[in-house]
Amino acid sequence: MCGIVGYVGDEDCANLLVEGLRKLEYRGYDSAGLAVLGEKGLAVVRAKGKLSNLEKRLGEQPPRGATGIGHTRWATHGKPSDENAHPHSYGGVAVVHNGIIENHLQLKESLAKSGHKFSSETDTEIFAHLIHDEVERGLGLPEAVRAALKNVRGTYALAVVSENHPGMLVVSKNASPLVVGIGDKCNFIASDVPAILAHTRDVIYLEEGDFAVITKNSVQLSDLAGQKLERSVRRIDWTPTMAEKNGHKHFMHKEIHEQARALTDTIRGRASIEEGDVFLDGCHLDKKLVERLSKIQIVACGTSWHASLTGKLMIETLARLPVEVDLASEFRYRDPLIDKNTLCIAVSQSGETADTLGSFREARTRGARGLAICNVVGSAIAREADDVLYTHAGPEIGVASTKAFTTQLAAFFLLAVRLGRLRGTISQEQGRAHLQALTEVPLLVERVLKYEEQIKQAAYKFSQSRDLLFLGRGPQYPVALEGALKLKEISYIHAEGYAAGEMKHGPIALIDENMPVMVLAPRDSATEPGVNYEKILGNIHEVRARGGRVIAIHSEGDEQVPRLAEAAIPVPQTNPLLMPMVSVVPTQLFSYHVADHRGTDVDQPRNLAKSVTVE
Numbered sequence: 001m002c003g004i005v006g007y008v009g010d011e012d013c014a015n016l017l018v019e020g021l022r023k024l025e026y027r028g029y030d031s032a033g034l035a036v037l038g039e040k041g042l043a044v045v046r047a048k049g050k051l052s053n054l055e056k057r058l059g060e061q062p063p064r065g066a067t068g069i070g071h072t073r074w075a076t077h078g079k080p081s082d083e084n085a086h087p088h089s090y091g092g093v094a095v096v097h098n099g100i101i102e103n104h105l106q107l108k109e110s111l112a113k114s115g116h117k118f119s120s121e122t123d124t125e126i127f128a129h130l131i132h133d134e135v136e137r138g139l140g141l142p143e144a145v146r147a148a149l150k151n152v153r154g155t156y157a158l159a160v161v162s163e164n165h166p167g168m169l170v171v172s173k174n175a176s177p178l179v180v181g182i183g184d185k186c187n188f189i190a191s192d193v194p195a196i197l198a199h200t201r202d203v204i205y206l207e208e209g210d211f212a213v214i215t216k217n218s219v220q221l222s223d224l225a226g227q228k229l230e231r232s233v234r235r236i237d238w239t240p241t242m243a244e245k246n247g248h249k250h251f252m253h254k255e256i257h258e259q260a261r262a263l264t265d266t267i268r269g270r271a272s273i274e275e276g277d278v279f280l281d282g283c284h285l286d287k288k289l290v291e292r293l294s295k296i297q298i299v300a301c302g303t304s305w306h307a308s309l310t311g312k313l314m315i316e317t318l319a320r321l322p323v324e325v326d327l328a329s330e331f332r333y334r335d336p337l338i339d340k341n342t343l344c345i346a347v348s349q350s351g352e353t354a355d356t357l358g359s360f361r362e363a364r365t366r367g368a369r370g371l372a373i374c375n376v377v378g379s380a381i382a383r384e385a386d387d388v389l390y391t392h393a394g395p396e397i398g399v400a401s402t403k404a405f406t407t408q409l410a411a412f413f414l415l416a417v418r419l420g421r422l423r424g425t426i427s428q429e430q431g432r433a434h435l436q437a438l439t440e441v442p443l444l445v446e447r448v449l450k451y452e453e454q455i456k457q458a459a460y461k462f463s464q465s466r467d468l469l470f471l472g473r474g475p476q477y478p479v480a481l482e483g484a485l486k487l488k489e490i491s492y493i494h495a496e497g498y499a500a501g502e503m504k505h506g507p508i509a510l511i512d513e514n515m516p517v518m519v520l521a522p523r524d525s526a527t528e529p530g531v532n533y534e535k536i537l538g539n540i541h542e543v544r545a546r547g548g549r550v551i552a553i554h555s556e557g558d559e560q561v562p563r564l565a566e567a568a569i570p571v572p573q574t575n576p577l578l579m580p581m582v583s584v585v586p587t588q589l590f591s592y593h594v595a596d597h598r599g600t601d602v603d604q605p606r607n608l609a610k611s612v613t614v615e
């Protein structure tokens with residue numbers, strides 16, 4: 001959690017830091033601040049709340065200086081306040097930090113005994129004190145930071161500047177992300193690439209334990225012991241405008257509309273209809289390896305967990321291999337049954353989610369092979385995996401995940417076809433049919449977007465509801481869970497997703513005219529209504545019989561479901577395993593328009609952060 005940005009060069013950097021922080025606000029927005037080193041020494045400006053508060057405080061004449069660090073905070077230790085905002089400074093040393101220092105209380109106590117006074121409740125502030133003491137003892141800044149780090153236990157991406165060392169940034173990373181951007185007579189650091197993309201596309205992803213001393217002309221990498229390191233510079237092909245809103249009111253809206261493009265990018269170059277097979281760059285799955293597998297274990301959180309539930313259906317149906325799906329936060333501490341015949345798949349948009357990373361490591365320690373389905377290239381989970389399947393969705397800025405979900409589903413489908421072909425559970429002919437259907441999905445998603453006005457009207461109609469139930473069966477059950485998560489996180493309406501068949505075991509007691517029910521009721525396929533469709537028709541009748549109001553998502557051309565619903569949203573038909581990529585889109589737009597109508601902060605809902613790097 002938290003976003004860090006930094007610059008060292010020849011230009012006054014306060015505005016550049018603010019612009020960088022704007023791209024990182026998705027990582028937390030409890031406070032923001034910056035520290036700039038100039039002719040007048042160190043200037044620190046901080047403000048509780050969003051970046052706009054910091055901008056107001058900086059006013060027309062922000063502090064001048066060509067070395068600086070900035071921070072946007074998601075609170076862990078200490079409430080959101082001016083005092084707890086980063087940078088934390090002490091005696092001319094300023095520090096920004098993303099992570100948690102586990103032994104900060106002991107360190108604080110011993111520093112207090114030697115006369116240190118603290119001005120915040122954070123764990124971070126101890127760094128400024130420790131480093132200052134080392135500088136006072138005569139160490140240079142790099143050595144002082146190294147010495148301080150020896151005392152701390154925990155996770156960090158850390159950036160430090162000191163009045164005594166103008167023109168220098170010292171950074172280190174352990175479990176929280178940090179990239180170094182290479183400029184022309186200037187260099188940058190950031191928690192994530194969009195923060196510096198306007199200035200450079202050449203970046204170095206720091207690894208665990210990396211330490212860097214950065215000046216305008218050099219980046220010296222070493223480990224914590226001072227051993228020199230080499231890391232390759234990677235060129236990023238995301239353009240700065242990809243990280244902008246492109247005329248949409250919110251990032252979430254833009255990202256919903258980007259899904260057809262994003263899906264095409266996920267599939268491109270991987271699905272060969274001619275061969276009825278899939279080529280997964282970055283995955284080294286061959287027949288021998290796959291035949292050895294006894295099961296697949298998936299770990300994920302939130303939306304990625306919902307995608308994984310559908311992924312399980314895809315893999316079990318097409319590759320006939322048992323799949324377990326765990327919430328990453330539960331998996332890690334339940335002594336799971338994993339061995340070298342297990343393939344563990346970690347699914348994560350950010351690739352930085354602490355629970356997912358932790359459980360992935362746990363599975364790998366127990367001998368599992370590790371495959372990552374990630375969006376962010378070079379993220380922690382991707383770096384630790386044996387195999388990586390990038391979703392290529394592009395930057396997802398809205399805290400509510402949308403295109404990450406649909407592209408994860410496409411990645412799972414590709415993987416399922418590949419595994420099916422390797423295990424001989426699907427023929428070349430079947431592979432061709434599946435991949436042909438997959439390549440048509442982006443067009444179907446485009447078609448759903450055409451129903452936006454209709455979806456918006458339904459959203460406005462139900463926008464003042466207190467509660468809402470989402471029901472689905474089979475492949476539509478994870479979509480119901482995802483629909484409910486989306487609605488609650490951005491509109492703050494209480495919502496639950498249920499397997500429609502479970503309704504009679506409890507939730508049906510809630511149904512009355514004040515509990516609208518969104519029912520995911522597409523036909524199972526173009527050729528037959530199917531058992532899920534038949535059964536969910538029955539569930540709709542059960543809801544109506546108890547005075548419930550139905551919003552239905554149904555197949556284009558279906559006449560039965562719309563007749564039973566107060567609002568009906570059509571979706572084009574595809575095969576059942578691909579249908580979630582299509583049917584989830586109206587649930588995303590519904591939630592978006594409900595939230596927008598209610599005037600909530602759609603892209604940065606309260607209490608949430610995009611990337612959850614704490615357990």
Ligand code: M6R
Pocket residue numbers: 301302303304347348349350351352353356399400401402485486489608610611612
């Ligand atoms: O980056 P990840 O996919 O690992 O993130 C997992 C969850 O934190 C994330 O999906 C979260 O639930 C979103 N806010 C959902 O919209």
